[in-house]
Amino acid sequence: MRIALTGLGPMGSAMARRLIAAGHDLTVFNRTAANTEPFAALGATVAPSPAEAVKTADIALTVVSDDTATEAVTFGPDGVAEGLPPGGLHIVAGTISIALADRLDTEHRARGQHYISAPVLGRPPAAEAGQLFIMAAGEAAQIARARPLFDAIGQRVFEVGERPMQANTVKLCCNFLIFSTIEQMGEVFALAGKAGVERAAMLNVMTESFFNAPVHKNYGKLVVDGVFDPPGVKVSLGAKDVRLLLQAGEQLAVPLPFGSIVRDRYLAAIAQGEKDKDFAILGRHAERDAGIES
Amino acid sequence: MRIALTGLGPMGSAMARRLIAAGHDLTVFNRTAANTEPFAALGATVAPSPAEAVKTADIALTVVSDDTATEAVTFGPDGVAEGLPPGGLHIVAGTISIALADRLDTEHRARGQHYISAPVLGRPPAAEAGQLFIMAAGEAAQIARARPLFDAIGQRVFEVGERPMQANTVKLCCNFLIFSTIEQMGEVFALAGKAGVERAAMLNVMTESFFNAPVHKNYGKLVVDGVFDPPGVKVSLGAKDVRLLLQAGEQLAVPLPFGSIVRDRYLAAIAQGEKDKDFAILGRHAERDAGIES
Amino acid sequence: MRIALTGLGPMGSAMARRLIAAGHDLTVFNRTAANTEPFAALGATVAPSPAEAVKTADIALTVVSDDTATEAVTFGPDGVAEGLPPGGLHIVAGTISIALADRLDTEHRARGQHYISAPVLGRPPAAEAGQLFIMAAGEAAQIARARPLFDAIGQRVFEVGERPMQANTVKLCCNFLIFSTIEQMGEVFALAGKAGVERAAMLNVMTESFFNAPVHKNYGKLVVDGVFDPPGVKVSLGAKDVRLLLQAGEQLAVPLPFGSIVRDRYLAAIAQGEKDKDFAILGRHAERDAGIES
Amino acid sequence: MRIALTGLGPMGSAMARRLIAAGHDLTVFNRTAANTEPFAALGATVAPSPAEAVKTADIALTVVSDDTATEAVTFGPDGVAEGLPPGGLHIVAGTISIALADRLDTEHRARGQHYISAPVLGRPPAAEAGQLFIMAAGEAAQIARARPLFDAIGQRVFEVGERPMQANTVKLCCNFLIFSTIEQMGEVFALAGKAGVERAAMLNVMTESFFNAPVHKNYGKLVVDGVFDPPGVKVSLGAKDVRLLLQAGEQLAVPLPFGSIVRDRYLAAIAQGEKDKDFAILGRHAERDAGIES
Structure with a gap:
């Protein structure tokens, strides 16, 4: 799968390593460009913006710190919402508000894109070992679509509902x-x-x-x-x-x-x-x- | 060991069966005399009062419902404190106040008797199976003395301190x-x-x-x-x-x-x-x- | 004084009547235009937007329901911030967040305008009777400038500090x-x-x-x-x-x-x-x- | 009225002075005898025990610090309950538990005595000035009987019910x-x-x-x-x-x-x-x- 990952903090970096190791075709974006270098060395493509990163992706995975950062990389200029092709799937793995999850769902739908929330339980070392617990909510078909991604980073996926904010x-x-x-x-x-x-x-x-x-x-x-x-x-x-x-x-x-x-x-x-x-x-x-x- | 057990509610009854099965010489007292019959049938001696029950016992075990009942069988007329010989050990297994535990410690000491608190975690079926967790506090030598009793009813003894109220x-x-x-x-x-x-x-x-x-x-x-x-x-x-x-x-x-x-x-x-x-x-x-x- | 009042709910309306009665030159704006009619009849000028209302005002008084409404009439298109001349004074009398009070202070300053917070204690009938308690914070000179306005609507002004959010x-x-x-x-x-x-x-x-x-x-x-x-x-x-x-x-x-x-x-x-x-x-x-x- | 007052702390002392000043025939008891001297000098009779103090009293007024002290002077040896003649009225002015108020009511009734609770609001200086607020509960006839006493120490009596614990x-x-x-x-x-x-x-x-x-x-x-x-x-x-x-x-x-x-x-x-x-x-x-x- 072609996966675009935005956000290379400790958690995003651990996930990126797992996704590369699992053979996925990974594109990364990070606000501080220096963080992308190790992943370029591992074969990942480095994009100059979230929009560029997700342009040809099946799945856009966002792992940034909070609501403000998630909104910025999604709805800001050159953001995920702008670049993701119709039919593309956006997954936010960070801990965000249920209000933002609802907004992501609504706005992606309006653009013909898909959205699921998939926050995780576990710290970066658990991600590194593929041992996260993943709580996923959204359309069942989209959760199924994301399964290979989840399998690479987690030990278990809990599907908790059809509405993304339920996972949050x-x-x-x-x-x-x-x-x-x-x-x-x-x-x-x-x-x-x-x-x-x-x-x-x-x-x-x-x-x-x-x-x-x-x-x-x-x-x-x-x-x-x-x-x-x-x-x-x-x-x-x-x-x-x-x-x-x-x-x-x-x-x-x-x-x-x-x-x-x-x-x-x-x-x-x-x-x-x-x-x-x-x-x-x-x-x-x-x-x-x-x-x-x- | 000669053990006198006061209080044949569900928990006390389960303990009594375990103690008899383990070969201890058991005397029982219960306010409602009918409850004592099954234990007489199993070989236990039935006493007419707590004081009579504990007269020749090594250990007086009390398993009644609350502070009021514990005080009544201990310090009331024909109570444990009156009957227990000097050097005898009183153990209260019920959930009582720390104030009463302190009082039991003080008053038994004043009579040359010993006291330890040994409340338990688990319900009657766990007692029946010898699977209680026992929290014991008091003099280490007395806890050691009570070990065969604890072994009959519990899976584990936690010694939490020298002062009985610590167990409570x-x-x-x-x-x-x-x-x-x-x-x-x-x-x-x-x-x-x-x-x-x-x-x-x-x-x-x-x-x-x-x-x-x-x-x-x-x-x-x-x-x-x-x-x-x-x-x-x-x-x-x-x-x-x-x-x-x-x-x-x-x-x-x-x-x-x-x-x-x-x-x-x-x-x-x-x-x-x-x-x-x-x-x-x-x-x-x-x-x-x-x-x-x- | 030339006063522009935005927000003719029960509280704003009561204040408007007091200000007209006190002889001030009043311009009003309200989202629902019908509410402005009684004030036109009393001699007030009706403006088509907050920006228009405040264009020639000494003081822009805003009395709307919450943060969202206050932000809309202030920073939205044709808002108070856009229309108020340099040196003009904006007063928000509604109950708003301290964060918004800080933002109002900062943004008005950046435009060469003045801002004070002046929330009130009392319900509309108290305003009607000029019996409100007013908590005012901001530059002392601006509070002094607003004094005739406060005198028309309140029985007492508490000056609680130099920073507007203190009043809030x-x-x-x-x-x-x-x-x-x-x-x-x-x-x-x-x-x-x-x-x-x-x-x-x-x-x-x-x-x-x-x-x-x-x-x-x-x-x-x-x-x-x-x-x-x-x-x-x-x-x-x-x-x-x-x-x-x-x-x-x-x-x-x-x-x-x-x-x-x-x-x-x-x-x-x-x-x-x-x-x-x-x-x-x-x-x-x-x-x-x-x-x-x- | 013949009033017997037990408890000459700051509050009881202030009340005693008011009662003497109002012309009542006062007998006092205090555990620490020294406190009684100033009242003897003012004409009060000093009794050697609560029971003695109340023996010929219409009203026994108790002003001690808490439940324990109130129980001791009432139900202890040589206590109020023992000495008060049938038909006599006991008033406890201290802040006591509602459980003790119920017990006082029950036990005095069983002895043919009367009981009302009359805790007060105000500190000793207010008592000194006859400015206490008194909350009284019990039989209306007994509250009426105590009225001259209340008038001497308080500015206002609130009758809050027929059951003494209501005042508490x-x-x-x-x-x-x-x-x-x-x-x-x-x-x-x-x-x-x-x-x-x-x-x-x-x-x-x-x-x-x-x-x-x-x-x-x-x-x-x-x-x-x-x-x-x-x-x-x-x-x-x-x-x-x-x-x-x-x-x-x-x-x-x-x-x-x-x-x-x-x-x-x-x-x-x-x-x-x-x-x-x-x-x-x-x-x-x-x-x-x-x-x-x-």
């Missing part, structure tokens, strides 16, 4: 489950800690009994170890995702009390100078409120 | 993790649901990716299935546990924002006539707030 | 005080109600002791009377304001736990079909959670 | 209104503060517009002035009252989301070493979360 909703829900599990653990560590039980001992009870999912083990370890610098994922990025979650809640009229508490933790972290720390630092805030020095 | 704190934390995971799922089902994604589809994404612990699978299934009657564990019992959690938070000066939200869910459930439903019904309240008829 | 922040804070006082009263009525004390009796204790501000009396009466239809101010409008409040909290990194609870009340109201009711209906939601039929 | 519920509601107004103001000061608006300026807008009740003025001034030491009322005492509020919510099945947030503020204050500060310090916690150094 599910993705925001998964991120919320991560954030709120960190908060759960933060409260538990604070209470157990003031009773004299170490975080590691409490986490051990959890992961050796009913609370042994990756979300418990991975984020529990981050909170217990307390190394929040350098960050895996920054507080500021998590804050963006919780904003998207609450916007979805507002658009769909769904009160989310745990969501609001997580929001306040993020704002407090930012206010207290932790914007660039790993977002697992939120798992220490309950202790801070409880007067435990961290 | 950890137990309350585990219950809170269950309650707040139900709330997480409730919020996620509400948001995904209003985007047109079925609960079962959302749960499937969870349990096939990062959220696949027993707490997700078991309680997620209960919430999705929506069969809250007859209850496994009642709303009223969960409400009691969240009260004990928040009391612990108050005693130790630990704010617990998620804990408070769960508390309000319980109160709303009770106010709305759901006191005797399975407590997993709380996983439907976020949908109710979001205007989804359940 | 203070206005959002005042609205939040109203919303959260309604929630306070809702919780109090629910608790007292379940103890058998009528809402009116509880409110009487409040307003005859320490809680006798207009916010208590006016909104307390609305909640007690329970006539939410037709609405004075709609749930949907209040929901907009709490969104602006929380956006301000996000922009300034300020957790607002009461603000989030109010947000969830609004979302629940909308989800439950109350979008077009008076927003005082939120004062009945605590009772609903408590199982009291309303 | 209303009192807890009033305290909650104070706490949650402090939290409102804390959030507002934090948001306005980060926009560059001083607390005093924000408070001025409030108290000069719709938010000008004593609760705003008095507590607003405390928060703005920031003098929390020495305390008027301590954090620890406020924490007790919010606990009683939430217990009432639990007993009556009323979720109180604002109440829970206030609870967490109290626990955080205690955890952070502020137990003995004035409870208005809670109005600074939102700023603390927002990273503003206080």
